[in-house]
Amino acid sequence: MRFLGPRSISSLLKTALDVVYYGLFTLVAGVFIAAVCLLSVPNLAHEVVRRLDIAGNIGAGEQALILIAFGLSLCGYLLITHWTRYVFQTLAEGDAFHPDNTKRLRWIGFGLAGLEIFGYLTRFVAEGVFHLRFEPIYGLRAVTAWFSVLVVFVLAEVFKEGARLRQEADLTI
């Protein structure tokens, strides 16, 4: 099976990413609706605490805030999926070194870095303000995300060089 072009692994991944993208879109909408419901429906926050068996008493505002933070991180994943879809679309068309792919990969890198920083911030706030406890991240797990960010930026440069070489080949008569 081919890796690039129509009816290849790239086009299969593009279809899979489309499904993930629309699934994430629905999930984000659901999370924000749930946040609005928590703020507007009386006793819902109390019911959530009771059902989830949480030790502390977290009010409707705090629960909505946690949901909004979760929704924002999902929005980050949504944007990353959106740019990845476009990259895979060009791969599925057989046009690997499309000039716009460099820009898209850079945005994916910034998105991944932003999500990681947002994750640290929300952990810090959740532990400090809401006294929630999270499993600590040690060793390789702590640096894997940053390595992947660097890999994406390196890939962006590879695509930039590829696009330059393609342009040079196109303009060699």
Next chain:
Amino acid sequence: MAIRIRIAEVLAQRRLSLIELSDRTGISVRDLEVLRDQRAMAVRLRTLDCLCKALSCQPGELLGYEVD
């Protein structure tokens, strides 16, 4: 780039069109337009050979160096 391809001037001197040059050389009109509009990044020796043969000229007549 300071290197200029003087294809338009040479064609005008010989009262030829790009289409006629394309027919003589086998180079596509699109590629000849790239050469004429100074958008080319590189020219193959094979291309230069075809152009010189079709226009009965020296490579020096087709290429020039002009400081911007």
